[in-house]
Amino acid sequence: MNGSYEGLEGEWHDLFWEAEEAPDEICLLREFLEGKEGECLYVGSGSGRLLGPLVEAGFEVLGLEVSGEMISMSRERWPEAKVIEGAWQQHEGSYDRIIIPAFTFQLFEDPEKQLKRLREQAEELYVTLFFPWAELSGELPENEWYFDRAIELEDGEVGELETRHRLKESAGSLVRRHRYRYKNDKGEVLKEEETEQKLRFFTDAGLKGMLKRTGWEVVKEVDLGENYGDGVVYVATLFLKGAY
Ligand SMILES: C[S@@+](CC[C@H](N)C(=O)[O-])C[C@H]1O[C@@H](n2cnc3c(N)ncnc32)[C@H](O)[C@@H]1O
Structure with a gap:
């Protein structure tokens, strides 16, 4: 769902x-x-x-x-x-x-x-x-992966989020793809997952x-x-x- x-x-x-x-x-x-x-x-x-x-x-x-x-x-x-x-x-x-x-x-x-x-x-x-003003104003690039946020986990591990979106302004629809990366303290990717969400605005x-x-x-x-x-x-x- x-x-x-x-x-x-x-x-x-x-x-x-x-x-x-x-x-x-x-x-x-x-x-x-x-x-x-x-x-x-x-x-x-x-x-x-x-x-x-x-x-x-x-x-x-x-x-x-x-x-x-x-x-x-x-x-x-x-x-x-x-x-x-x-x-x-x-x-x-x-x-x-x-x-x-x-x-x-x-x-x-x-x-x-x-x-x-x-x-x-x-x-x-x-x-x-x-x-979604940042998307609508073009502050965030459409159809391109960009760094979204990162969180510090235990023992120097990091959780990173990259996002890519598509916008249909007239339909009030925003589709966001998220790429989550779990990295160890050496920067190696231990796990990667992608999800997609359709949002209405x-x-x-x-x-x-x-x-x-x-x-x-x-x-x-x-x-x-x-x-x-x-x-x-x-x-x-x-x-x-x-x-x-
Ligand atoms: C943005 S999160 C917010 C979670 C929580 N309200 C908070 O503020 O911490 C949206 C939550 O809604 C749940 N969700 C999405 N669609 C739903 C639906 N149709 N019925 C019930 N829960 C749903 C998701 O699994 C997720 O846990």
Whole structure:
């Protein structure tokens, strides 16, 4: 399934996330959940990076995750956090609220259909989205491998990530190929794995139109990205509630 995190991509997910200095969503998630009763589903709960601390803080959140490998990590580190295995698209259920942090929603095909389905499943929704400005502006080269990030592992070993992307701006589609390399302290490659992810992205007006058509009203919008002073929002979190 598109976007199921396996192998090195899964194992190194949290380390790369940290290395990227991506915005920490835990405070926003807490704000969204604070003082509310009822059931909450976390779609794409991964290694438990955010789910674990939420459960530890006393929030009643149930994880749903498609990758068995991610679930194993989550259960090992946060045994008290419940996680169901499966793809959200096949998951039936109704909840008071659903949370989808960290761009997972953008891995789903046909976003409008999915927003409608989310509206059928819940009264409130938390979703974080990114806008691929570096790709769109040409800052990152298209159809060419480029160095993305590296992480330091134990004993001088290194995890390297190279990326290559294709963009279809009019269709709001970004395909990213990732090449993960596990190297020892001499720089020899011990393991190499490639993955591909198809992501959807939206203009502000496109997103707002889609939310309106699918019965969602924006309660709060937080710009989580770096501030380049150009008015473009790179990462945004939305708190949504059913409009009817
Ligand atoms: C970008 S990672 C984010 C993980 C976690 N939310 C975090 O912030 O640490 C996306 C996660 O969603 C999972 N995923 C992708 N598609 C899914 C689907 N259709 N249903 C359930 N989980 C999915 C992936 O396996 C991966 O663990």
